Amino acid sequence: MTVAVRSFAKINLGLYIGAARADGFHELRTVYQTIALHDLIRVSVVRGSGIEILCKDPRVPLDSSNTCWRMAERVMEELGAQGRVRIEIEKRLPVRGGLGAASSNAVATMIALERALKKKLSGVARLRIAAEVGSDLPLFLVGGTVLGVGRGEEVYPLADLASVGMVIVTPEVGVSTARAFADWDALVARGAELRSAGTGQSPVTTRPDTQLTGAECSDRLVEVGRALSAWLSGLTSGYPNTGASAKGGSRAGNLLSDLVRTGIENDFEKVVFPKYPELRDIKGALERAGSRYASLSGSGSTLYGLFRSAAEAAKAAGRLRKQGVKAVATSTLTRRQYWKRILD
Numbered sequence: 001m002t003v004a005v006r007s008f009a010k011i012n013l014g015l016y017i018g019a020a021r022a023d024g025f026h027e028l029r030t031v032y033q034t035i036a037l038h039d040l041i042r043v044s045v046v047r048g049s050g051i052e053i054l055c056k057d058p059r060v061p062l063d064s065s066n067t068c069w070r071m072a073e074r075v076m077e078e079l080g081a082q083g084r085v086r087i088e089i090e091k092r093l094p095v096r097g098g099l100g101a102a103s104s105n106a107v108a109t110m111i112a113l114e115r116a117l118k119k120k121l122s123g124v125a126r127l128r129i130a131a132e133v134g135s136d137l138p139l140f141l142v143g144g145t146v147l148g149v150g151r152g153e154e155v156y157p158l159a160d161l162a163s164v165g166m167v168i169v170t171p172e173v174g175v176s177t178a179r180a181f182a183d184w185d186a187l188v189a190r191g192a193e194l195r196s197a198g199t200g201q202s203p204v205t206t207r208p209d210t211q212l213t214g215a216e217c218s219d220r221l222v223e224v225g226r227a228l229s230a231w232l233s234g235l236t237s238g239y240p241n242t243g244a245s246a247k248g249g250s251r252a253g254n255l256l257s258d259l260v261r262t263g264i265e266n267d268f269e270k271v272v273f274p275k276y277p278e279l280r281d282i283k284g285a286l287e288r289a290g291s292r293y294a295s296l297s298g299s300g301s302t303l304y305g306l307f308r309s310a311a312e313a314a315k316a317a318g319r320l321r322k323q324g325v326k327a328v329a330t331s332t333l334t335r336r337q338y339w340k341r342i343l344d
Helices: 067-079 102-116 124-134 178-189 217-230 251-262 269-275 278-287 310-322 335-341
Strands: 004-022 026-046 051-053 082-091 144-149 153-156 165-169 295-296 304-305 326-330
Touching: 004 102, 004 178, 004 295, 004 335, 026 102, 026 165, 026 326, 026 335, 067 082, 067 102, 067 124, 082 102, 082 326, 102 124, 144 217, 165 278, 178 269, 251 295, 269 278, 269 295, 278 295, 278 310, 310 326
Parallel strands: 051 082
Antiparallel strands: 004 026, 026 082, 026 144, 144 153, 165 304, 165 326, 295 304
């Protein structure tokens, strides 16, 4: 039996890079948000042994360096299963684009493999294996709006943001995440004034559903945390977080206003934009097209803009395409939408 699973992408609503850790990773703070764009993963298990990956995109590795391969190895071992695993990856998302495609592919492989084998991992085993394979895999076991801390693998489900119209731009530029982190470290070492507080951060210990950042974080992050926490708690508009419109404007509009007001940002922009000025230009184009909030996703090269409505997003995407920009209109996915749509 072949099992097909949609492998949805993510964006980052802000990304704060903290100090380098002893294990070589950095302390991170981010809010992940799943979106409707996706790859398609098909998995089957037949007689034999080993793992086979098929993909028409030449940029996708077909060996053990592929996260899907590593995921399949760990799942088969954890479940004590035997057989030859065949994984077909239908690419629709950019490779090395900042949308978490490889990580999402791996989690989709896990879900499909469980169904193909008719065996289930425990929730604890799922998260453990996901974190072992990669830093941002666990978010795809939650979906919707997710707080990420640690190196990004420690995740907390947040009250969902209402579905928001958005435009995704995928430039023909590949940004290396490892290189971006190295550039960030070099910039910090040069003593650049990147934030009002120091780069050293202690782990988040507060409840993520009431406060996203601790008092020891920078003033900017505290303000961002307060604004998002208030929005998530339904305090911004005075209405519960149901996704319905509130008096005086939509919840999406309230969120976008808060993002703009607090200055939430992606720290990678400080090192990626100088190296790839065309990406900074695209962010400006998104803003001129009417985006209420635009940002790099992850380390890039994908950028996104959030709009007040799906109609505004569609109009902006058309306008950008006429300018030669590879843009597509889509929307964010709530947790319920994510899990409802994940099976093909």
